[in-house]
Amino acid sequence: MEPEAPFDLNSAIQHWRDNLAQSPAFSGENLNELESHLRDSIANLQTGRLSSEEAFLIGVRRTGDVGALQAEFGKVNSQVVWLDRFLWLLLGVQFWVFIVWADGVVGQSAVFVGLRGLNYDFSVHPTGISVALAIAADLSLFAGTLVIGSWLVRRQGQSLGRRVAKLLKRPSRLALGFGAFCLVWLSAYAVIVLVRTTLLRQPPRIVTAVSISDSLASLIHIIVLLALTLFVAKKRLHAAKV
Amino acid sequence: MLSKELVAASTVPLVLSILTEGETYGYALIQRVRQLSGGRIEWAEGMLYPVLHWMEEEELIESEWREAETGRKRKYYRQRKAGRKALDEEKQQWMAVHETLTKLWNPKPRSI
Numbered sequence: 001m002e003p004e005a006p007f008d009l010n011s012a013i014q015h016w017r018d019n020l021a022q023s024p025a026f027s028g029e030n031l032n033e034l035e036s037h038l039r040d041s042i043a044n045l046q047t048g049r050l051s052s053e054e055a056f057l058i059g060v061r062r063t064g065d066v067g068a069l070q071a072e073f074g075k076v077n078s079q080v081v082w083l084d085r086f087l088w089l090l091l092g093v094q095f096w097v098f099i100v101w102a103d104g105v106v107g108q109s110a111v112f113v114g115l116r117g118l119n120y121d122f123s124v125h126p127t128g129i130s131v132a133l134a135i136a137a138d139l140s141l142f143a144g145t146l147v148i149g150s151w152l153v154r155r156q157g158q159s160l161g162r163r164v165a166k167l168l169k170r171p172s173r174l175a176l177g178f179g180a181f182c183l184v185w186l187s188a189y190a191v192i193v194l195v196r197t198t199l200l201r202q203p204p205r206i207v208t209a210v211s212i213s214d215s216l217a218s219l220i221h222i223i224v225l226l227a228l229t230l231f232v233a234k235k236r237l238h239a240a241k242v
Numbered sequence: 243m244l245s246k247e248l249v250a251a252s253t254v255p256l257v258l259s260i261l262t263e264g265e266t267y268g269y270a271l272i273q274r275v276r277q278l279s280g281g282r283i284e285w286a287e288g289m290l291y292p293v294l295h296w297m298e299e300e301e302l303i304e305s306e307w308r309e310a311e312t313g314r315k316r317k318y319y320r321q322r323k324a325g326r327k328a329l330d331e332e333k334q335q336w337m338a339v340h341e342t343l344t345k346l347w348n349p350k351p352r353s354i
Contacts, residue, residue: 032307033268033291033317040269041287043312064288072292076299 007053013038016060023066024084025074038063083236087152090229094145097225144226148233244283253285253293254302255332261303261321262329267310268294268317294319302328 017035020026026034038059045055063069074081244252260266260274268290275283297303302325310316321329 030291030295032315034288036267036314036316037269037287037291039314040267040316044269044273062287064286068286069288072289076292076295 007051007056009042009052009056012053012056020066020069023070023074024081025070025077027077027080030073030077034063034069080236083232084152086232087148087229087236090225090232091145091148091152094225094229140226144229148229151233249283249285252283253290254297255329255336256283257290257294257297257319258302258321258325258329258332261319261325265318265320267319271319297325300324 013035016038017031020034021031041059041062042052042055045058046052050058256275257271260271266274269287272285272287272290275285294303294305298305298319301322303319304322305317305319307315307317
């Protein structure tokens with residue numbers, strides 16, 4: 001039999017704390033207080049004949065079950081819990097917008113290719129500005145999504161690197177989902193850039209009109225969505241500070 | 243052991259009463275209740291903190307992070323004016339229940 005690794009109380013406590021920190025029900029201060037409580041409890045238990053590992057296990061047990069603690073703290077921090085849910089919802093909506101948009105890219109490409117096949121006369125004005133605006137909006141949406149996503153991970157004072165390392169060690173649905181999201185986003189983005197540069201070189205009247213209205217509509221759409229997301233994120237940040 | 247409902251109802255007066263003895267922190271509060279009740283009142287320890295935070299919001303108590311003699315930081319709770327008033331009201335209500343039940347059960351409590 002291999003000898004067991006010696007028990008490290010501090011890393012055990014950190015692990016316990018990280019586990020709680022995954023829930024928005026606990027603010028950073030709540031976690032500090034619970035950790036202080038656990039350390040008091042362990043110190044007291046160790047004055048008996050318990051080893052640090054035994055004291056830790058009993059201390060954690062006495063402090064309370066994670067689910068029950070989460071429910072009770074969530075009642076006090078309900079605003080944060082709901083803002084967090086809403087933020088995730090908005091990220092979900094952005095994801096949905098992206099799917100619809102990628103779907104639109106495929107449709108536009110099909111129309112373009114089809115018109116070319118019919119020997120349509122490609123000799124009208126370029127759509128430079130609106131296309132550039134749409135591309136800028138797409139990029140800022142992507143950047144905003146990344147920033148808010150990473151902020152959600154970093155909340156509760158956890159470092160991004162440690163959290164990512166943890167997620168990679170135990171790949172949760174979140175990490176996989178977000179990774180896949182970024183990958184699909186990037187590849188689809190490459191496709192639309194390709195299609196739009198082709199459009200700029202040879203802009204047919206119909207494709208131009210469709211492209212301008214489509215770009216402007218998605219621009220407004222994205223701006224509204226971004227503004228709403230930023231508003232909620234700001235409120236959530238403020239709530240976390242209080 | 244106390245029922246869940248009684249534990250919930252008695253937490254606020256217990257906390258307020260202990261804080262009249264002076265400021266203290268969460269873990270010590272729980273230990274004090276355990277000691278005073280001879281272990282008959284057992285709180286799920288972590289559950290005390292949301293109650294304390296609620297009481298703080300209601301301005302019954304106030305808190306402060308301070309370094310303890312161990313070198314670690316602890317959050318100390320203190321009673322506020324409104325807390326003293328709330329405790330007086332709680333006292334009257336609990337005494338009313340207590341006196342009524344005592345009259346019914348004394349001098350000879352009926353055995354089952």
